[in-house]
Structures are given as structure tokens and as C-alpha cells.
Amino acid sequence: MEIWLENVNKFYGSKQALKEINLTIPQGMFGLLGRNGAGKTTLMKVLAALLPADGGEIDICGVPVGNAGKVREMTGYLPQDFSMYGNMTVYEAMDYLGVLSGLSKKERKERIPVLLERVNLQNNQRTKVKAMSGGMRRRLGIAQAILHDPKVLIVDEPTAGLDPEERVRFRNLLSEIAGERIVILSTHIVGDIEATCENIAIMDRGEIVYNGTVSELLSLAEGNIYTADISRMELPQVKKQYVVTGMLTQSDHVTVRFLLKNPLQEVFAGAKACEVNVEDAYMYLMYRERGDEACFSPC
Amino acid sequence: MFFTMLKKECGQYLKNPAYYIFLLCMAVFYISQMGTFEAPLKPQPNMEYTGTARSSDEKSIMENALQEMLQDYENNSYTTYPVGFYKQVILDDEEQEQVKDCILRISGVTEQELDEIYKKMKAELEEISQNAQAQGVAAPMPDYDISVREDISFEEFKEELKKIDKLLGGGSNYSEKNLQFCYVPATYEQAKQEYDSILNEDRVTNAYARLFCDYMGILLAILPVFLAVTRALQDRKAKAEQVIYMQKASSTSIILSRFLAAVFVTIIPVILLSCSTLLPAVYFAKGMGVKSDLLAFVKHIGFWLLPTVLVCLSVGFFLTELTDSAVAILVQGVWWFTSLNAAGNLVGHVGWNLMPRFNAVGSNWIYQQIRGQLMRNRWLYTGVALLLVFLTVIVFQQKRKGVFTGVGTMLGNRKGKQEA
Ligand SMILES: Nc1ncnc2c1ncn2[C@@H]1O[C@H](COP(=O)(O)OP(=O)(O)OP(=O)(O)O)[C@@H](O)[C@H]1O
Ligand SMILES: [Mg+2]
Numbered sequence: 001m002e003i004w005l006e007n008v009n010k011f012y013g014s015k016q017a018l019k020e021i022n023l024t025i026p027q028g029m030f031g032l033l034g035r036n037g038a039g040k041t042t043l044m045k046v047l048a049a050l051l052p053a054d055g056g057e058i059d060i061c062g063v064p065v066g067n068a069g070k071v072r073e074m075t076g077y078l079p080q081d082f083s084m085y086g087n088m089t090v091y092e093a094m095d096y097l098g099v100l101s102g103l104s105k106k107e108r109k110e111r112i113p114v115l116l117e118r119v120n121l122q123n124n125q126r127t128k129v130k131a132m133s134g135g136m137r138r139r140l141g142i143a144q145a146i147l148h149d150p151k152v153l154i155v156d157e158p159t160a161g162l163d164p165e166e167r168v169r170f171r172n173l174l175s176e177i178a179g180e181r182i183v184i185l186s187t188h189i190v191g192d193i194e195a196t197c198e199n200i201a202i203m204d205r206g207e208i209v210y211n212g213t214v215s216e217l218l219s220l221a222e223g224n225i226y227t228a229d230i231s232r233m234e235l236p237q238v239k240k241q242y243v244v245t246g247m248l249t250q251s252d253h254v255t256v257r258f259l260l261k262n263p264l265q266e267v268f269a270g271a272k273a274c275e276v277n278v279e280d281a282y283m284y285l286m287y288r289e290r291g292d293e294a295c296f297s298p299c
Numbered sequence: 300m301f302f303t304m305l306k307k308e309c310g311q312y313l314k315n316p317a318y319y320i321f322l323l324c325m326a327v328f329y330i331s332q333m334g335t336f337e338a339p340l341k342p343q344p345n346m347e348y349t350g351t352a353r354s355s356d357e358k359s360i361m362e363n364a365l366q367e368m369l370q371d372y373e374n375n376s377y378t379t380y381p382v383g384f385y386k387q388v389i390l391d392d393e394e395q396e397q398v399k400d401c402i403l404r405i406s407g408v409t410e411q412e413l414d415e416i417y418k419k420m421k422a423e424l425e426e427i428s429q430n431a432q433a434q435g436v437a438a439p440m441p442d443y444d445i446s447v448r449e450d451i452s453f454e455e456f457k458e459e460l461k462k463i464d465k466l467l468g469g470g471s472n473y474s475e476k477n478l479q480f481c482y483v484p485a486t487y488e489q490a491k492q493e494y495d496s497i498l499n500e501d502r503v504t505n506a507y508a509r510l511f512c513d514y515m516g517i518l519l520a521i522l523p524v525f526l527a528v529t530r531a532l533q534d535r536k537a538k539a540e541q542v543i544y545m546q547k548a549s550s551t552s553i554i555l556s557r558f559l560a561a562v563f564v565t566i567i568p569v570i571l572l573s574c575s576t577l578l579p580a581v582y583f584a585k586g587m588g589v590k591s592d593l594l595a596f597v598k599h600i601g602f603w604l605l606p607t608v609l610v611c612l613s614v615g616f617f618l619t620e621l622t623d624s625a626v627a628i629l630v631q632g633v634w635w636f637t638s639l640n641a642a643g644n645l646v647g648h649v650g651w652n653l654m655p656r657f658n659a660v661g662s663n664w665i666y667q668q669i670r671g672q673l674m675r676n677r678w679l680y681t682g683v684a685l686l687l688v689f690l691t692v693i694v695f696q697q698k699r700k701g702v703f704t705g706v707g708t709m710l711g712n713r714k715g716k717q718e719a
Contacts (some may be wrong), residue, residue, distance in 0.1 A: 050541060050700070099307050099544065099548075099550065102300060102548065
């Protein structure tokens with residue numbers, strides 16, 4: 001059970017949103033990381049047969065993506081801006097979508113309450129969709145995406161806009177769901193990936209710039225990440241020489257975390273190498289790919 | 300499964316505020332137009348019968364047209380329907396002169412005599428209005444004291460009027476088409492015949508069913524489009540498009556369930572509404588010892604109003620899926636307006652019009668004449684509707700696969716490309 005893509009391209013008019021994507025996605029959680037406009041949503045829509053690819057081959061657990069009907073049967077999808085008809089209650093929305101995905105009355109009656117409980121909406125069955133908060137709506141989105149028990153679950157930025165507690169719950173939920181399935185999750189939040197995914201891909205400008213495990217990503221950046229306590233006066237200088245990924249301002253000094261612009265760069269006295277986290281590694285990779293501009297654009 | 304989808308879709312309409320406005324419009328229109336049941340009056344030999352009968356007697360047609368021309372000429376105001384829309388034509392002096400010449404030619408009177416005729420009419424009208432003020436009753440409009448030349452043939456007469464029709468830009472009351480028959484006061488025999496026909500041929504209910512279809516057809520050729528457009532726009536408005544697209548259900552069953560549910564929630568209230576005319580009609584028939592046709596309304600709604608509803612809804616669904624906009628309301632509105640105004644004659648105007656008109660209780664003999672055309676007309680629109688539904692499924696399918704993104708966005712993309 002796996003998804004593979006070969007030389008997949010996608011154009012919006014003359015703009016190329018996906019460039020020669022080659023990717024294999026195994027069972028389990030798969031994280032897709034990348035800044036705004038990198039092409040994550042586009043890639044996911046192509047996988048969900050909601051957008052046709054311009055050339056290339058895509059195979060979803062043995063089914064070519066051209067067979068949209070079959071792909072829909074085995075895929076659940078949570079769009080980035082999920083919503084449902086505002087005048088429906090949570091239960092009605094689930095029931096409606098259940099009918100559209102071909103579940104019998106009995107199946108719906110059994111599965112819907114279980115799923116709502118799983119996403120912690122069991123007490124909101126009669127809440128209208130229009131009266132739900134963003135986080136609640138997202139949870140409804142997940143529940144509907146797994147309603148027909150799909151083999152593949154594609155979730156586009158499921159944790160954006162959730163409070164920390166809810167985000168943790170959500171991550172755990174996805175990990176649980178992932179057991180027997182392929183779950184593809186896109187995010188800007190490095191912490192999500194760190195906590196849940198073994199395999200990840202990093203996209204930038206329509207290309208896959210990294211594909212591998214999290215630990216491999218970490219080892220890429222190993223030895224390039226340092227921390228140091230410096231005075232405020234020194235801060236501009238450090239910022240100029242290195243890529244600062246974090247700083248904590250205290251009364252008389254600043255604790256900075258930075259990465260080297262190249263592995264051979266000298267490090268000033270007092271700075272010590274530290275353990276790499278995914279964020280550092282991501283920044284390191286982005287810097288390597290894009291040079292200075294990477295540090296100024298939001299990731 | 301499809302049946303469950305249908306039920307769910309009906310539920311969607313019942314939650315739509317537009318649906319209740321639709322119902323309200325229908326009820327108000329029904330009450331104001333059909334009103335309460337008016338039983339047909341049994342004609343009595345000594346009673347003055349106020350109805351009219353259609354006549355194709357050439358002499359009557361010519362006299363009627365001449366009377367009308369005198370009045371139009373005096374007011375310099377001519378009613379025409381050039382492309383189906385009402386248009387009032389006002390002529391300049393030279394053109395008025397041509398009309399006058401025509402009047403002189405077909406009647407054989409001299410200019411002085413014509414002036415006399417107008418003067419006489421004026422005097423008569425004054426007298427009438429004084430009497431009316433004194434007695435408080437309105438008298439019928441008198442005729443001009445004129446008639447067509449004895450020796451004029453109908454062919455010659457039509458040729459003369461054709462010129463005037465041309466002068467007016469076509470579509471006037473003097474066009475050849477409108478000179479095929481005229482209305483004359485009905486005689487007792489005719490009124491009696493008409494009355495008997497309502498009882499025996501129409502079995503009462505059929506006569507009222509036609510009037511019902513005439514009125515409701517007007518409404519059902521426009522209102523359902525709102526239902527279709529709001530439903531088809533709902534996905535996008537609720538940002539539920541992609542979620543719906545991702546479901547397993549086929550595009551055919553999604554579109555068809557929405558469409559059929561709309562048909563259902565439109566037709567059911569119409570049938571219910573029809574009962575309030577059906578019941579008194581049945582009661583009346585019973586009193587007259589006539590076995591009425593209980594299914595008359597349902598049958599007429601089925602073959603007469605249903606095609607109208609199908610077309611109206613399918614235009615709504617198709618154009619909305621195609622453009623992701625409410626343009627269907629505009630298109631249907633224009634079509635409706637044109638069709639409404641195209642009906643020069645309100646009893647038995649069919650042709651290929653979206654709204655066949657039959658604004659009369661009874662007149663079964665006219666109905667028998669137009670029945671064939673009515674059937675062809677209705678089959679055509681049923682066909683058109685089915686085709687549009689089929690095309691809607693195709694458009695939906697392509698949007699679902701992301702191949703087609705709606706006319707609006709397609710144009711938008713092209714514009715974006717040019718700018719880039
Ligand atoms: N319908 C569209 N028409 C034209 N360009 C588009 C369209 N959708 C996306 N794009 C462009 O394609 C690129 C990739 O967009 P995409 O939505 O896949 O990015 P993303 O990684 O999901 O971004 P985000 O993190 O903001 O969601 C962007 O440059 C975007 O502007
Ligand atoms: Mg996105």
C-alpha cells in the first residue's frame with residue numbers, strides 16, 4: 001500500500017505550481033512541509049483527483065489517479081478551508097455526506113456518533129455548522145473525511161488556527177487514524193511534523209527539496225546549529241553573519257540560536273554546538289536552497 | 300440510495316428561505332388571479348349575455364378592424380408587438396395621412412363625411428358621459444357610424460391593411476395574422492353551447508384546470524429558477540464544494556437528486572393549491588348531476604405545467620453550474636418577459652411559447668384546435684429540459700475533476716495570463 005508519483009507537473013495558466021514531482025508515500029503519517037505558495041495544496045488536490053496533473057503518472061494504492069471514482073472511494077480529504085452548509089447541524093452534515101458517500105442508514109447510525117466522539121464533538125451534534133468555531137469545524141472536517149473509512153486520508157493544514165491543546169489532540173487523533181492507512185498532512189507548523197511524522201517531504205516553489213525521514217533531515221543539519229549568549233550590541237553583527245533562528249532577550253544579554261551559512265564558517269568564541277530540532281533543520285535546508293531570501297520570508 | 304439522496308435534497312430546499320418566499324408568491328398570485336371559485340352561469344334566453352365568441356366571419360373581421368382603425372387614428376396611438384414586446388407607435392403627420400387615406404379607401408367615405416363621423420361620435424360620447432353621471436352607470440362604448448365598402452373583397456381589404464401594418468413596423472392588429480378572427484358578442488345559442496360544453500365535454504374540472512394552468516404557468520416559468528440558482532450556488536457559498544466533490548456519489552446522482560427534489564418541492568404545492576379550485580368545481584358538478592373528472596388538475600399540471608417547471612429549473616441549474624453566477628435569473632427573466640408579452644391573444648396562444656396561454660373557463664372548441672400544438676410544444680420543452688440536465692451533469696463532472704473551473708474563472712485565468 002503506497003502512493004507514488006512520477007514526473008508530475010501542474011500548471012495554472014502559465015504558472016507552474018508543480019515541477020517534475022517524484023515521490024513515494026508509504027503507509028503511516030506523511031508530512032508535507034513548505035512555505036505559503038509552495039504547492040502543497042495543489043499537490044494534495046492532484047492526489048485527491050480534484051485537479052488533473054499536466055503530465056506524469058500517479059498511482060494510489062494500485063489505482064491510477066485518472067480513475068477518479070475509485071480514488072474517491074478510497075480517499076478522504078479535508079480541504080484547507082473546509083466548511084459545510086451553514087444551516088445544517090453537525091449530525092445532519094455528517095449524515096448528508098454519509099449518504100453521498102454511499103453509506104447505508106445502519107452504517108451511518110453506527111459510525112457517525114463514534115466518529116463525533118473521536119473528534120470530541122459528541123456534545124455538539126445539534127450545533128449548527130455556521131455557529132461553530134474554526135477549530136470545531138476542522139474537527140468536523142476530519143470526522144467527515146474518515147466517515148467512509150478510507151485507505152488514504154489527505155488533510156490540508158489541519159492544525160492551522162487551533163489552540164495548542166486542540167492541536168495536540170488533533171495530532172494524536174491523526175496518528176491514531178494513521179495506523180492502517182496512509183495519512184498525508186500538510187502544515188507550516190514544524191512542531192506538528194516533529195511530533196507525528198516519520199516520513200516527510202519539503203516543498204518549495206513547486207519542487208520537492210527534501211524527501212526522507214525526520215532523523216535524516218536532522219542529521220543533515222547536524223553540526224551547523226549553535227547557541228550563544230551575546231550582548232545586545234553584538235546582535236546586529238551576529239544577524240549579519242549567521243542565520244538566526246531564535247533569540248530570547250533577557251535583561252542584560254540575548255540568547256541566540258543560529259545556523260551557519262556554510263559548514264566551513266568560523267564560529268565565535270562562546271558559541272556552542274547544540275542539538276538540532278526540526279525547525280533548525282528546515283531553516284537550514286531552506287537556506288541552502290534559497291540563500292538569504294529564505295530568512296526573510298515566513299515559513 | 301438515490302431515494303435517500305432525494306429525500307435529503309428535499310430537506311435542503313425546505314430549509315431554504317427562498318423556498319418559502321416562492322410558496323408565498325405562489326399563494327398570493329393564486330388568490331389574486333384565480334380568486335374564489337366562480338361557477339359558470341347558465342345562460343337564459345331573455346338574459347343579455349355579456350360574453351364574446353370568436354368569429355372568423357370575414358365581414359365581422361373587416362368591420363371590427365375598421366372600428367379599431369378609426370379609434371387608433373383619432374388618438375394617434377397604435378398598439379404593436381413587433382418582437383413580442385408591447386410597443387405603442389405614434390405616427391407623424393404624413394404617416395397619419397396615409398392611415399386616413401386607407402380609411403377612406405376601405406370605407407368609401409369622403410374626407411368631409413369622415414369628419415362628420417368623428418363629430419357625431421364626440422356628441423354621442425358627451426351625451427353618454429352626462430347620462431352616466433346622472434345615473435351612475437357606465438354605458439358601453441358606441442361604434443363609429445361607418446362600415447366597409449360594399450364591394451371590397453376580403454383579399455383587397457387585407458392588402459390595404461398590410462400597408463398600414465408595415466407603416467407601424469409590423470406586429471400590429473392589422474397584420475395578416477391578427478386578421479384571422481375577431482370577437483363578436485355571443486348569442487344565446489352560442490352561450491348555451493359553451494355552457495353545455497363545460498358540463499359535458501370538460502366535465503367542469505377540465506375547464507377550470509386549463510385556466511389554472513394558464514395562470515400558474517406564468518409564475519412557474521420564472522420562480523423555480525430562483526430555487527435552482529440558490530441551490531446550485533449553495534456549495535460554493537458554504538465552501539462545501541470540494542467536500543461534495545470528494546464524495547463517492549456519481550455526478551449524475553448528485554445533480555439528478557438536486558434537480559428532481561426541486562421538481563418535487565415545486566409541483567407538490569401546485570397540486571395542493573389546485574385542490575382549492577378542484578373541490579368547489581367537483582361540488583358544483585355534483586350539483587349539476589355531472590360526473591366530474593377528479594384527476595383533471597393533476598393531469599393538466601403533469602403535461603402542461605411540469606414541462607415549464609422542468610425547463611425553468613434546468614436553465615437555473617445549468618447556467619449556475621456553468622458560470623457560478625446568478626446569470627440564469629437574468630436569462631430566464633428575459634425569456635419569461637418576452638414570452639409573456641408575445642401572447643397577443645390570451646385564449647389559445649400556444650405556438651412555441653414557453654407559457655401557452657388559455658385565459659378562459661371553457662372554450663373547449665378552441666382548446667381542441669390548439670391541443671396538437673400544445674402537445675408538441677410541451678414535448679419540446681421537456682426535451683430541452685432533459686438535455687440541459689444532461690449538460691449540467693457533464694459540467695459538474697468536469698468541475699469535479701478540476702478540468703473545467705466555471706466560465707467565470709476560465710475567463711479570469713485568461714485575463715491573468717495576459718497581464719503576466
Ligand atoms: N486556481 C489557481 N489559479 C492560479 N494559480 C494558483 C491557483 N491555485 C494556486 N495557485 C498558485 O499556485 C501556487 C501553489 O499554490 P498552493 O495553494 O498549492 O500553495 P500552498 O503550498 O498550499 O500554500 P499555502 O501554504 O498558502 O496553503 C501558488 O503560487 C499559487 O499562487
Ligand atoms: Mg495550501
